[in-house]
Amino acid sequence: MQKLETIYEILLAHYGDLEWWPAETAFEVIVGAILTQNTAWTNVEKAIARFGGDLSAERILALSPEELQEIIRPAGFFRQKSQYLKAVSEWLLSLGGDMDMLSSRPLPQIRAELLGIRGVGNETADSILLYAFQLPSFVVDAYTMRFFRRFPIPAGETYMEVKAFCEAGLPRDVEIYQHFHALIVQNGKEHCRKQMSCPGCPLAELCLKTAL
């Protein structure tokens, strides 16, 4: 396949800078990362709106399980996710709650801590690192997995293999990681999801055109 940077440049030239993780605060990014697990983003927006602008780790811990479940109900899996939200909130506050202090520590350490939290797996951990803490940890999601089935990776296709491949093939830069992830999602939504709609795809000439 082509150099990863080449693919990135092509996508960037075609779609431009996509900023698709809208959030008022870093904590809202964390909440969104939990709520969006296997869930449409429109449902996450509904759930976040139901916090009524009062969204903090303290608030989440103060709410009863039932109250929290009722607020996030539109995001689905609300019984599990209410526990997950309380777990990340406890982690955050147990370390002082200062996002800047937290993010100033070694990335691998933060990632390991995140993975130790109930409800935080690889993708959620990387989303929090990249979009909430602004640290260079590449996010691999369902779109990314499908994407690299079109451009097979020699190393393999497990989560960590795809992640390592992307990080090795791009400058270690938060903006680039964020943009590339957004570009992959946008391209995947428009082209290789339900049907093979190659016309108009900026990568049509490079793609293996493998049925997904």
Add this chain to the structure above:
DNA sequence: CGCCAGGGCCATA
């Protein structure tokens, strides 16, 4: 009506 969306946990082999 059925499908599935920006996963993760847990039990089982």
Add this chain to the structure above:
DNA sequence: TATGGCCATGGC
């Protein structure tokens, strides 16, 4: 390590 069942809502 690798499947498979489970969790739940809203949009199409």
